[in-house]
Amino acid sequence: MVAMLELKNVEAFYGPIRALHGISLSVEQGGIVTVLGANGAGKTTTLRAICGMIKTTGSIKFEGREIFGKLTESVARLGIAHVPEGRGTFEKLTTEENLRLGAFTRRDRNAVAEDMDRVYGYFPVLAERREQQAGTLSGGEQQMLAIGRALMLRPRLMLLDEPSFGLAPMIVQEIFRIMRSINENDGVSMLLVEQNAALAMDLADQAFLLETGEVVMSGDTKTMKEDESIRTSYLGY
Amino acid sequence: MEIFLQQVLSGLATGAIYASLALALVMIYQTTELINFAQGEMAMFSTYIAWALINAGMPYWAAFFLTIGISFVGGMAIERIIIRPVEKAPVLALVIVFIGLLVIFNSLAGWLWTYTIKEFPSPFPVGSPGGNTYIGFHQLGMIGVTLLVLLFLYLFFRFAPLGLALRAVAQNPVSSRLVGVRVGWMLALGWGLAAAVGAVAGMMVAPRLFLDPNMMGGVLLYAFAAALLGGTTSPLGAVIGGFTLGVLENLAGTYIPFIGTELKLAFALGIIILVLLVRPQGLLGKKIVARV
Amino acid sequence: MAVDTIEEKLATRHAQSQLEAKLAFYKRIGLIGLIIFAVALPFLVSDFRTFQFTRVLYISIAVLGLNILSGYNGQFSLGHGAFIALGAYVAAIMMDRWGVPYYLTIIPAGLIGFIFGFLIGLPARRLEGLYLALATFGLALATPQILKKFEIITMGVQGIVVDKPEVPFGLPISQDQWLYFFTLMILLVLFWAARNLLRARTGRAFVAIRDHHMAAESMGVNAGFYKPLAFAIGGAYAGVAGALATITIQFVAPDSFGVFLSITLLVGSVIGGIASIGGAIFGGIAIVFIPNVAEEISKAAPWAIYGVILILFMYAMPSGIMGFINMLWRGYVKRLLTRT
């Protein structure tokens, strides 16, 4: 089976500084893949490289097509929705306007309206906050909004950058539960970057471990969980 | 009392001039947080285009809408061709480019059409309602058109996806890209809109001020002040700012002998600065309280 | 070559600073060379050119004031011409009304510029970016109107004519040469003072406020004092420049100080490199000579050419001439580093 997303030997640079040293990884159709690693290991950079947000070399294929070197907005138009680090909320717009923006590239009005209802179905709290300025939402609500906005693109692949960051455990649980059902109900593949390895390993079927810009270990999450070193350094038990 | 009424109405009519250009300023400010100092000269140049079209025999309204179209495309072209290379340069470099544009348009207009003032037709009837001496049909029409443009912009930003995308780019270009908004074209769209709104402003004020290359030079500062007073991100604020400024200036010039007509602008600016000291976001600008 | 580890980075930085210390010596030699050139200049060119360069010098002083205010302290001013007008009128009135010799007008002009600048700077503390731009733009626009309004003091639209300074001590040079040296001397003192000021506590406070307002405040930098101080210093430099302008041109009138003077200063400041001391000289050169170049190219529409030159300049050097030179310099240092 052809991988939905395939990175081969991807290097990425911040100015003269190389942040990724030839990463290769892949996401299967309908799968959830998590990228683990310490701060500065290159997790966020990997997502940015996929979206053409930084200078890269190597090959990035989405559904068999080379997307390397494309503009960020063109990548989004292919059906890759990026839920960025820090949520990227349009703070001065209302919740609903944020969601409408998610569907900016789509022309199928009726389906957009359906999707809007579906997002409100997943996150009823957003429906309550519909006309509120998004900047005034709580952190958890903004995270939900970010995921909802990504969903509005009707993506085939979602890139999620630390959705648990700075949120209370209860809310994190809730968000991860919804992510699973999005994956199952809507068939959206996911590439998840997480610090909270335990949670991520539970959700994902595949995991890649990054250290200073290199993949040091990969495999399906069940086997990975058994690994001694992973358990002590990332899972903490 | 009669002079008071006269000055207020005349102030509103003048305020419409400031408001219409302030609207154009707000268009570019929304997306780039910059005040385009060349906006007035661009509006003046558009008005010359309309004048040339009308002089070539085109009916008024055809020329009116064609000019808006030309200005829109022209504005976008300026962004794509001239502004784009300095998009990432320091703000002041952009300001210098704006100043460059200002002098280019001014000089070009003088060179092409000379500095002799031109009469520009009004689409509204001559005279005034009921023959009153306070406010004529044209001034009323000008105020009406300003409000129409405002309504159009309100609807556009509120309901059109492109309008929404423009606002999004203004706030968060990175996130905008992630949802597939072509940011570069949105900036160009902002310029196109600004040029189009400016063209309307120019064509509305020219019958009052008479068309010459310096027609909008003096208006720019007022429009700038009006936009800030209203809150630079709010089209409604810009319009209210414009009207307020027009009236304020007239009343100060009339009723405060020391200020007189010589310092009325300085006085009006002083008041605005005082307002901004108390309310830095302007009358209608929104202050956002973000939670982390 | 991509630099990878922190250790390597630190090592290169160390080597770099050592090298720069060595290069500083050459820099100093270069500076002395420039000063010698500046002193020799009036003997190499005609009186008219000398006069033109005198204009460059005093305009450079004003641009430096603007650089301190806008470049180092981040307060954007579109009204710096007002301070020049102030200094110019102080000098003109002292010379014309009270018969004060020209050389005694410089310090009062600077002082009044300083005080006035501080006063303007007080409300400006609460105005950021565009608001400050508007306020100062308004100031620039109101300057000629105010000068006309207070006719009793300023002689209104007629302006004031003053005498051209005589060469002192029987020196065998022309009046234009003497004026040039007089201006050059003041310029050197003011540039030296600016350099020391900006390297000292005050300069660091200016920059800290510009870059991280909140952080600077929390670290005990009193922005409420330093921001008006930057205005005051900018005003003082412009005031001195104004007095020198009066002495050089021998005439002041409200029309000399219109809005475009202020805009031109900003243009010069940005073209020279706004956050630099040396850039002010390039700014002065640009202000005096670009219009002449534009005029050479097209008599019909010199302003259009002027605008095109400005835009092309910003394409080529978005951080100004000094920014461009610094970039070349850093490239050169880097090349030296990789060679060692």
Place this chain on the structure above:
Amino acid sequence: MIGKRFLQASAIAAGLTFAAGAAVAAEYGPGASDSEIKIGNTNPYSGPASAYGSIGTVISKYFDKVNAEGGINGRKINFVTLDDSYSPPKTVEQVRKLVEQEKVLFLFQTLGTPPNSAIHKYMNAKKVPQLFVATGATKWGDPANFPWTMGWQPNYQTEAAIYVKWMLDNVDNPKIAILYQNDDYGKDYLQGIHDGLGSKASLIVLEQSYEVTDPTVASQMANLKNSGANVFFNITTPKFAAQAIKIANELGWNPTHFLNNVSTSVGSVLTPAGLEASTGLISTLYTKDATDPAWDNDPGMNEWREFMAKYHPKGNVANGFNIYGYAVAQTLEHVLRQAGDNLTRANIMKEAASITDLRIKTLLPGILINTGPNDFRPIEGMQLRKFNGTTWEAFGPVVSVDTSS
């Protein structure tokens, strides 16, 4: 003192020139030779006052014509005109360039009161003629103190005095309102009105000023109307004049309306303002107006039209500056022809001060140019005219009011 050394130096230089010149038949100052006469000029070609730049342009074109027709006494005119943006410091720079580097024989038609004020002293110290300056201020006609500077057009104060005199004779119980531009030109007129009124200054009920940067004078006009005045002095440049005339009409205010000469163009002021609204305006004119149908078949104007068509096709015929520039250039041509082969600075000045009854065909009938060693005011006569809806009709004789006393 203005540089004594300078004066001495230039005196010696002048002496040398004289000595060298005596050897041959012709005498030349700097900038003059057997083949060329070099003339300097500054005009605002850039900046907010660029509108005046068309004067410099039309003068250049006129000298193109002169050169194409063989020049003056066999010499081509080299007219060097530089841009000063109407900024006095720039004027000083450009004028020094003209005098010291370009070494022109003299300056001609330098434009604007502030720019000319800035170089006034310099020109007289250098003893370089500052001829026929383009400003109507009074101070240019002062041969005793400034023997190297001469004006050309009637000065603003004279004009104002003419209006005042006529008004006092013809308007019952006058109450005066004034709108003026807040600069040297407006203030000069204002001064003229005050001087003309003398002890009757209390007749002025309201004075309102405007800045050239103001977009509109609507507010001022409302106040002026409200003052209850029955006489209106409209001291404005073309754009504001057209606005003021139009607004007065809209306000239903019909005073005795004096419009200054600067803005009398039928085509570019009165037509935009509305010909009906303009009917009844009173002004003084000294040049013919191309847009006034009265001169449609005038031979003098036809000559001018031919010149415009052939040498300045881009020029706007409705622009009065094109007639002004043409007329003043013809005045200079007369002076240079009169100077013959004696082209020293001193002689140019002497010839400029000895014009007798010169008739320029684009000036109104009856306007003659006269100068003398003590009369540095070439045009002094003006004629009151009233606008009848299509043309300016003369009434009364050519008058001149002497304000020099």
